[in-house]
Amino acid sequence: MNPTPPTVTVVGLGADGWTGLTPAARHALTAAGVILGGPRQLALLPPECEGERIAWPTPLRPAVPGLLKAHAGHRIAVLASGDPMFYGIGRTLTEVLGAPPRILPHPSSVAYACARLGWAVEDVEVVTVVGRPLARVAAALHDGRRLIVLSAGADTPRDLAALLRERGFGPSCLRVLEQLGSGEENEVAGTADGWGAAPGDPLNVVAVDCRRAPDALRLGAVPGLPDTAYEHDGQLTKRHIRAATLGALAPAPGELLWDIGGGSGSIAVEWMRTHPSCQAFTVERDPVRAERIARNADRLGVPGLRVVTGAAPAALAQLTTPDAVFIGGGLTAPGLLDACWDALPAGGRLVANTVTLESEALLADWYRRHGGELVRLTVAHAVPVGTFTGWRQAMPVTQWAVVKGGPLNPNSPSGDAI
Structure with a gap:
């Protein structure tokens, strides 16, 4: 017989501890047989919370299923900081249990901060660096925007100020709000x-x-x-072609890109910058360029970009199924297009760029067989010609964009291939 599933209540706890809890939250804690939480949180509870107190181990996520199973049949209370469903343990417990536990939220640190600052919550962007790279902040830096950065600890303000200076945002005003909601609130202000x-x-x-x-x-x-x-060595999808390529790839929140022939990583970087939940693998066989891609991703605020050093198609074998694929180099490698096409699910997008006649012929053949859109992109820049100005033409780029399972030829009323 399976043990009775645990009854789990998650209690949001503020810096004010026990005194800031509602009667319902206090009752959940005093009635619990087991109380899980961080050491700091557990220390805020009074003696009348008689349940067994268990501090979360590190790493936390892998330990959750075992702890819940070990206390099956008991009333379990879980302590969370502020709102458990805002970068909190509530999400993890919901995933493990398969359904949301009972959750008693407390005002989040963001709610407190905006109340103290007089900032409208809907106009603020929140970036957490708790267990995440500080470089993520760089993607949110725009003149006049307001950010709330959830700190990883006492050193975060100093490190954040250094990042702002390095990214050209040294004049930004910083206000560090400590112990929000407690009787020991404190604020430190200054510029980066x-x-x-x-x-x-x-x-x-x-x-x-x-x-x-x-x-x-x-x-x-x-x-x-x-x-x-x-940072690049010339292997860079140039600005105007890059914008057109991202338009064809059409990233949406939560989607995953394969960027093959990464070069400087610009396509994958800008894919991920479109939304914080977008993900990407970039595949680059040159180790020097692979390291350069990682530096570009870090500087431009998407340190989560996963760089795979290796040659495609062999390097694609272990990658997660993509929503879209971009091929910026190596099109004529045997089996590459076939491997990318096979990896795409129905509705997935593939975009390939080339400047060579050999690769262009290959794309024309795939266009004939699978449809999509085949275009030639040309860009010219104004340059000095003596004392005058003329146009300098860049190499034209042939681009094939296709949706797997889409119409064979969107320009034909019948949808037939040509």
């Missing part, structure tokens, strides 16, 4: 350029009023970043 405050309380969030330095490179929110935003 002038930041010199010593590390304070580890329980803090940082409010950032973003201000770009006048001489800093401006990075927009849509694909087509300036070429100078990237």
Whole structure:
């Protein structure tokens, strides 16, 4: 016989501890046979919470199923910081249990911070660096935007100020809000350029009023970043072609891209910058370029980009099924197009760019067989011609874009291949 599933209640706890809890939250804790939480949270509970207190082990996520199974049939209370469903344990428990537990939320640190600052919550972007790279903040940096950064500890404000200076946002105003909701609230303010405050309380969030330095490179929110935003050796999908390519790839939140022949990583980087939930693998056989891609991803705020050093198609074998594939190099490698096509699910997109006649012939054949859209993209730049100005034509790029299972030829009323 299977043991009775545990009864789990998640209680959001603020910095004010027991005194800030509702009667329902207090009852859930005093009635629990087992209380799970971090050591700091458990220490805030009074003696009348008589259940067995168990501190979360590290790493936490793999331990959750075993702890719940070990206490099957008991009333379990789980302590969370603030709102359990806002970057909290509530999500993990819902996934493990297969259904949401009973959740008694407390105001989140973001709610407290916006209340203290007078900032409208809907106008603020929240970035957490708890268990995540600080470089993620870079993708949210735009002049005039307001950020709330959920700190990983006492050193986060100092490290964040350094990142802002490095990314050209030194004039930004920082306000470190400590122990929000408790009787020991404290605030430290300054600019990133002038930041010199010593590390304070580890329980803090940082409010950032973003201000770009006048001489800093401006990075927009849509694909087509300036070429100078990237470190590269010439292997870079140039700005205007990159914008058209991302338009054809059409990233949507939560989708995964394979970027094959990564070069400088620009396609994968800008795919991931379209939404925080977008993911990408970039495959690059040159180890030097692979390292360069990782640096570009970190600098441009998408450190989660996964760089695979190896040659396609062999390097694709262990990758997660993509929603879209971009081939920027190596089109004529035996079996590459076939491997990418086979990996795509129905409705997946494939976009391939080339500048060579040999690869163009290959794309024309695939277009004939599978439809999609075959276009030639040309860009010319104005350059000095003596004392005048003329056009310098860049190499034309042939691009094939197709949806697997889509119409054979969208330009034909019948949908027949040509």
